[in-house]
Amino acid sequence: MASVALQNLVKFYGKTQVLHGIDLTVADGEFIVLVGPSGCGKSTSLRIISGLEGATSGDVMIGERVVNNLEPKERDIAMVFQNYAIYPHMSVRRNIGFGLRTAKMSKADKTARVDEVARILSMTELLDRKPDQLSGGQRQRVAIGRAMVRDPAVFLFDEPLSNLDAQLRTQMRLEIKKLHQRVGNTIIFVTHDQVEAMTMADRIVIMKEGRIQQVGTPQEVFHLPANLFVARFIGAPEMNILKGHWRDGLVFLDGVAPFKSDVSSLLKSQPVLVGVRPDHLTVGGESPLFAGTVNVLEPLGSETLVYVTVNGTEVIAKASGRAPPAVGDVVSLSASAEDMHLFDETSGQRIT
C-alpha cells in the first residue's frame, strides 16, 4: 500500500492544455474517485499516475518516491481498463497469472496466488475458460483478478463499469467496495457516473476542463458544493438554480417571500443564484416557498419527481410515491433555509 501525490500536474497535447496544475494527495489505503464529464482530464490524470503517459510538468509521487521517470512496471501499480483488456487467446488462469510472468516466484507460488485470487473473486470454477465463454461481469472480475494478483501498492480503475448493464454495474460496484474493505489497498477510480462516485468513494475529486473543482467526502460534495458546477454535477436530478438577490441578510426571489440567509461573506447588496436540490424541495410541507403548476410527473416508485413551473422557470421537486399531485394541479413547494445554497452569479462560487 502507498499514498499517491500529484503536485502541480500540467499536461499539454500539442498546444491544447488538458491539465492545469492538478494538486491532489491520496492517503494510504484510501478509495478516491475522480469524476467529471468527458474531457475533464480525469483519465489523463490516471494515465499519468500509471506511467502510460508523461506529464508536461509537475510531479507524481507514489509512497515516498517521485515516479515521473519510472516505467509503468516499476511503479508498483495495477490498472483495470474500461474494455477489461483481458487477452482473448488466454484462459482465465493465464489471464489472471499474466502479471506474475515477470515476478520472481516459483511456479507453485504463482499457481497458489492465482488460485487464491480466483477464490476471493469466486471464479475458481471458471479458471479454465476462455474470455469468450464469460459474461461481462465475469470478464470484469478477471480484469480485477489480474490487477489483484500482483498485490500492487495502488489500484487504478479507468471507468471499469461503463460497459456493464445497470444491474451488473450496481452489483460490481458493491463487489469492488467490499474488495477494498478486504484488501485495503489504495484505489484511484475514474468514472463519469456521479452515482458510482458517491456510493464507492472515501473522497470524491470533481474535475472540469482540467481543473479540480472540489475534493471532499460524498457528504461534503453533496451538502456543501464548492461551486455551481459541483452543485449541478452531483445529485440526480440536478439542483434547481434560481436567480435571486441578497440584501441585508435576506434573499429575494421573484414571487417568493424573502427568506433569511446567514452568509457572512457578503457585505453589500448583490445578485445571487439560489440552489435547492429536488430532494429538499417537497410538495406541500410546512413552510411553503413557491407555488406553481405541475407539468410532468416521473413516478420512481417510492417517490415521484414533480416538474413544476414557478414564475416561468421549471423546478423539480419530490413528492410521495403513493399520493403524488396530478398534472395541472397548482401546488406549493417548501424547503428549509438551511437547504438553500447561495452562489455568486458571476464566478459561480459558493457564498458562505
Place this chain on the structure above:
Amino acid sequence: MAAGQSIKPVSDALLEVKRPPVPRSYGQYIRWLLLFSGGVLMVMPIAYMLSASFKYPFELYNLNLIPEEPTIENYTYVLEDGRFYQWFINSMVIAVITTISNVLFDSLVGYTLCKFRFPGRMFVFIAILSTLMIPTEMLIIPWYLMSKSFGWLDSYWGIMFPGLMTAFGTFLMKQFFETVPDDFIEAARIDGLNELQIWWTVAMPLVKPALAALAIFVFLGNWTAFIWPLIVTNDQSLYTLPIGLTTFSVEQQVEWELIMTGAALATIPTLIVFLIFQRYIIRGVVMAGLKG
C-alpha cells in the same frame, strides 16, 4: 388451459418449414453463367496441365482432357531425375525462409507503425507504401546490381533478399494491428512486459488470421517466382522449381509433357498450404480491405 389438459408434442412434420421456391430472375441466371465461365477459364489450364502430364508426346496437342493412352512415364522420368528433388528443396527452403522472415519483420514493422507515436512515422509509412507503386520489373536491375556488388549472385541469399520483407506485408499487418485495442498493449506494459515481449506474447496471437494470410501470400509468391530467380542464378543446382522446369526445353524441342508433369508436382505443396489455410486468406483479405 383447462386443468389436466396436457401439452401434446408437435409432430415433426409440423416443424418442417416448407420454404417457398426462391424466385429466380434472368439477371441471376446471367450472373451464374458469367461465374461459371470464369470458373471454367481458370480451371481449364490446370485441367490441361494435369491431363498433359499423363499423355505421350504424340497426343500432347490433342485437347482431349482424358488421354487416349494414359501413362505415368512422365512422372517416373521427372521423379527419377535427381535435379527435380534439388529444385524442390531449393524452392522449399527459399519459400519457407522468406515466409518466416516476412511474418516476423512485416509484423514487427507494421506493429511499430501502428502502435508507436514517433516523429517521421507517417513519412516512413508513406515511403513503404509508395514502393507498392513501383513494378517489380523496374526493380530487377537495381536488385541485380546490388546482388553483384555484394557477391550474392548464384546464392540462396541472392534469390531471397528482395522478398525478405515486403511493403504489402507491412501494410497488411499494420491494418490488422489497428484492430488490436491499445488497452491490451497498455495492460501488458503495466504488467511488466517489455515492448518485444508485448509484440510477441500479446499482439501476435491476436492477429493470427493476418499472419496466416500473409504466410500464404508470401509462400505462394515465392514458390511460383520466376523472373528474379532466373536472372540471379546460373548454377543449375540453385534453380528453383519454376526455373528448373524450363530445362526440359532443349534447342530444337520443348518437352511439354515433362514441364506439365513437373508443374503438376510443384502444385501439390501450394494446394496443401491453400486448403489448410484458405479460411484465413479470406478473413485476411476481408479485414485488410484489400482485393485478392
